[in-house]
Amino acid sequence: MHDQDWKAAGDDLIRHLQTLLRFETVNPPGDERPCIDYIAETLRSAGYEPIVLDSAPGRGNVVARRKGTGEKPPLLIYSHVDVVPVEAEKWTHPAFGGEIADGCVWGRGALDMKDMVALELQTMCMLAESDARLERDVIFAATADEEDGGHMGAQWLVENRPELVRAEFGLSEGAGTTEYVGDRAFYGIRTAEKGTSRFRIRVEGEPGHGSIPRQNTAIHRLAKAVCSLYEHRLPIHLTETSRGFLTTMAEMVRVPLEDPITDEQITAVAQKLPEDVARSLQATVRNTATPTQLQAGSRINVIPGVAEAGVDARLVPGQTPADLEREVRAIVGPETTIEFVDSGNAQEVPPRDELYRTIENAVKRHAPDALVLPVMLSGATDARWISKLGTRCLGFSPVKLPPDFPSEGLVHGHDERVPVDGLTWGLRVFYEVVSEFAGAKAQP
DSSP states (O other): OOHHHHHHHHHHHHHHHHHHHTSOOBTTTOOOHHHHHHHHHHHHHTTOOOEEEEEETTEEEEEEEEOOOSSSOOEEEEEEOOBOOOOGGGOSSOTTSOOEETTEEESTTTTTTHHHHHHHHHHHHHHHHOOOBOSSOEEEEEESOGGGTSTTTHHHHHHHOHHHHOOSEEEESSOOBEEEETTEEEEEEEEEEOEEOOEEEEEEOOOEETTSOOSSOHHHHHHHHHHHHHHSOOOBOOOHHHHHHHHHHHHHHTOOOOSSOOHHHHHHHHTTSOHHHHHHHHHHSBOEEEEEEEEEOSSTTEEOSEEEEEEEEEEOTTOOHHHHHHHHHHHHOTTSEEEEOOOBOOEEOOTTSHHHHHHHHHHHHHOTTSEEEEEEESSOOTHHHHGGGTOEEEEOOOBOOOTTOOHHHHTTSTTOEEEHHHHHHHHHHHHHHHHHHTTOBOOO
16 A cells, blocks of 8 residues: 555544544443444445344444455454443543544543454455455454443354354454553563452451440451452462563563562562553462452441452463462451352463464564563453354554553543554554455455
8 A cells, every 4th residue: 555545544544433432332321323333334335234233222233244265264353332431521622522632532432442443444444445355254343332241242242143253363452552661662462361250258247336346347357358358469370471471571671580480570570660561460470359349237336247348350361260269268268258249251372373473573564673472461351252152362452652651541541542643553553464364465
């Protein structure tokens, strides 16, 4: 493509993103269907025959396919259009305005993840315009409900229309924006993500009148258990992805490592990293259990007999809820009741497979001085559902960011925004990844 063609494609990309941001797809309730209709109409105008599917009233999903020769299995590029709530009065620019200011597009979802919806949509439009022959089908899916578990989106598609989204590889969110250690830039490729294993802690104690203080009440015991979870890290469990990330970070900050890897060594590395990178490192080398809810008592003058805490727990790939319970029990003691309330599978694909190498090569062409490395996501994405079809899911949403850009604080935060130039840079990288991995060849 000539520079003027890339300029036009970049302009279309930004226009798509602005339009997507103006749909108020806050979940709950979601109401994704109008946004999905816009995507479907854009695909239809490009020559596709998109399939729009409602999992419930207003909860829309759309799938389209650029046909290849079938010499190789399909590639799925997928994303979600729902977003988390906003505190509108705390935003500098309207949260659903899609305005361009200070070189950025502003709006809820600009980084999570309507920017990638726009990248994938524009890539599909460019593939339609291309006369290249593809060895793989490229499947596009934009879904509902990821921010509330994906039940009305990716899970629904996997369970009800698996033939539409079944693919060998899947590419979605979870990494790809520029990060820095010192003055060295790096780009992550998500090859693993942790699973969920949330639970409730319940403790009992003697009830009584609030005017008579006593020790070992239910609230007292719960408070000690909650504080213990905050004060004690769970044991280390390294996987191929997290070990590779740790090793690279240690080399960058010149901290020697030797087996067996200890918590002291990891802490020594983390202390020399930027705060956001350090937190991510500490969260992905072990299971985590973070108390997020407290419940006890019905009246201010009554000491309750029962107190509970909700705990958001995340599992390293290869770990089970039983493993987690043993680790938590060692911290909170035997008198607490642990009741698991939900779970979601962790996953890891081997780093440096065919899709990984394609991404790495594309990044190196456009950012030759940057490092590329596998990363584990501490949270969960729709890969938890897509992987159930046997799809090998990676995360890579390329955006070039300057060193002082506060990307971590903007995701789910106030004033979410994405740099225009950084996103249009990402379009070149992402399009090359998809077209090259799909085996694009000029027509004879």
